[in-house]
Amino acid sequence: MAAKKEKEIDEEELKVDDVSLDEEEDTVVVEVPEDEPTLDDLPGVGPATAEKLREAGFDDMLAIAVMSPSALADAAELGEAVSAKIIAGAKKLANIGGFLSGNALLEKRSEVLKLTSSSVAVDELFGGGFETQAICEVYGEFGSGKTQIGHQLAVNATMPISEGGLGGEVFYIDTEDTFRPERISQMARGNGLDPELVLERIHVARAYNSAHQMLLVDEIKRMAKNIEVKMVIVDSLTSHFRAEFLGRGKLAERQQKLNKHLKELKQLADVSNALVLVTNQVHSKPDAMWGDPTKPIGGHIVGHASTFRLYLRKSKGGRRIGRLVDSPNLPEGEAVFMVTGEGIRD
Numbered sequence: 001m002a003a004k005k006e007k008e009i010d011e012e013e014l015k016v017d018d019v020s021l022d023e024e025e026d027t028v029v030v031e032v033p034e035d036e037p038t039l040d041d042l043p044g045v046g047p048a049t050a051e052k053l054r055e056a057g058f059d060d061m062l063a064i065a066v067m068s069p070s071a072l073a074d075a076a077e078l079g080e081a082v083s084a085k086i087i088a089g090a091k092k093l094a095n096i097g098g099f100l101s102g103n104a105l106l107e108k109r110s111e112v113l114k115l116t117s118s119s120v121a122v123d124e125l126f127g128g129g130f131e132t133q134a135i136c137e138v139y140g141e142f143g144s145g146k147t148q149i150g151h152q153l154a155v156n157a158t159m160p161i162s163e164g165g166l167g168g169e170v171f172y173i174d175t176e177d178t179f180r181p182e183r184i185s186q187m188a189r190g191n192g193l194d195p196e197l198v199l200e201r202i203h204v205a206r207a208y209n210s211a212h213q214m215l216l217v218d219e220i221k222r223m224a225k226n227i228e229v230k231m232v233i234v235d236s237l238t239s240h241f242r243a244e245f246l247g248r249g250k251l252a253e254r255q256q257k258l259n260k261h262l263k264e265l266k267q268l269a270d271v272s273n274a275l276v277l278v279t280n281q282v283h284s285k286p287d288a289m290w291g292d293p294t295k296p297i298g299g300h301i302v303g304h305a306s307t308f309r310l311y312l313r314k315s316k317g318g319r320r321i322g323r324l325v326d327s328p329n330l331p332e333g334e335a336v337f338m339v340t341g342e343g344i345r346d
């Protein structure tokens with residue numbers, strides 16, 4: 001009976017334009033529209049007005065929707081009546097977001113998986129492992145072990161859920177050319193896994209600049225419709241942005257782009273029940289403008305977007321200290337671990 005019902009739905013849906021039958025796979029593919037409405041979709045907005053709005057920094061529906069007509073008129077040099085009309089349109093098109101009941105949220109949280117780091121101490125610090133549906137930022141100075149953690153979690157994510165893995169595919173965006181398949185093989189062997197099978201499930205792309213880095217996330221989003229994406233690593237999140245947007249004058253633009261990048265990564269984490277791990281360097285030069293030399297790049301934009309932040313320091317005897325900073329539901333604390341030939345260990 002259930003089968004019959006399914007068939008009826010299939011046939012009915014097949015009449016809809018945006019559903020097509022993929023002959024080869026023998027499955028129904030539903031095209032989800034992924035393009036968000038743009039300024040040109042607003043009533044009374046032609047190319048010239050759209051340009052004025054963009055120049056004034058309004059490139060997002062929500063940003064317009066929350067304005068008052070007089071404020072928008074001032075900011076974008078438009079008439080007040082036109083502004084009112086634009087705002088009314090933006091309110092309809094903007095994705096304001098909805099409310100979920102506590103129970104619905106609890107149900108979504110119950111799907112959260114926890115990934116092991118291969119160090120008991122680090123797992124305990126994270127309340128049992130690195131959570132999916134979240135962005136985790138690992139920051140620290142050069143050589144503190146950020147890339148090693150990225151490699152270890154990539155290996156572990158390919159393991160079955162019953163063994164502390166995420167049982168899925170890993171996407172690694174490498175911006176500094178520090179991804180090493182040999183290191184993955186070593187760590188796989190260290191966990192008793194077949195290196196070839198592990199490498200098969202880790203998909204690596206080198207990002208050549210910040211725009212490319214952002215495009216690669218779009219690409220992963222597209223693939224996530226057909227592939228079980230369980231982990232995305234961006235190593236490093238900020239190096240291209242930092243090199244390309246230099247100086248005070250470019251700071252706003254850099255932060256805006258980083259913000260958009262992180263929003264897309266968070267969406268991916270939520271939709272795919274995946275873990276997003278980003279690495280970030282700390283300011284190396286203690287100068288007046290930047291202040292504390294142990295502050296991560298990207299300031300509050302990266303800080304707010306990350307659910308978990310792990311600060312790494314080198315310690316005596318090759319030991320590393322990881323400090324959990326600002327977690328929503330875990331106490332601050334520290335864990336000591338080692339980077340060994342076989343990988344991260346206590």
Ligand SMILES: Nc1ncnc2c1ncn2[C@@H]1O[C@H](COP(=O)(O)OP(=O)(O)O)[C@@H](O)[C@H]1O
Pocket residue numbers: 140141142143144145146147148149339340341342
């Ligand atoms: N095969 C290995 N065996 C033991 N330690 C290693 C190995 N590979 C790397 N390391 C350690 O990891 C450090 C580099 O850490 P890395 O994650 O690349 O730093 P970051 O990404 O924070 O700049 C090296 O200095 C070394 O101590």
Ligand SMILES: [Mg+2]
Pocket residue numbers: 146147148176178235
């Ligand atoms: Mg690194």
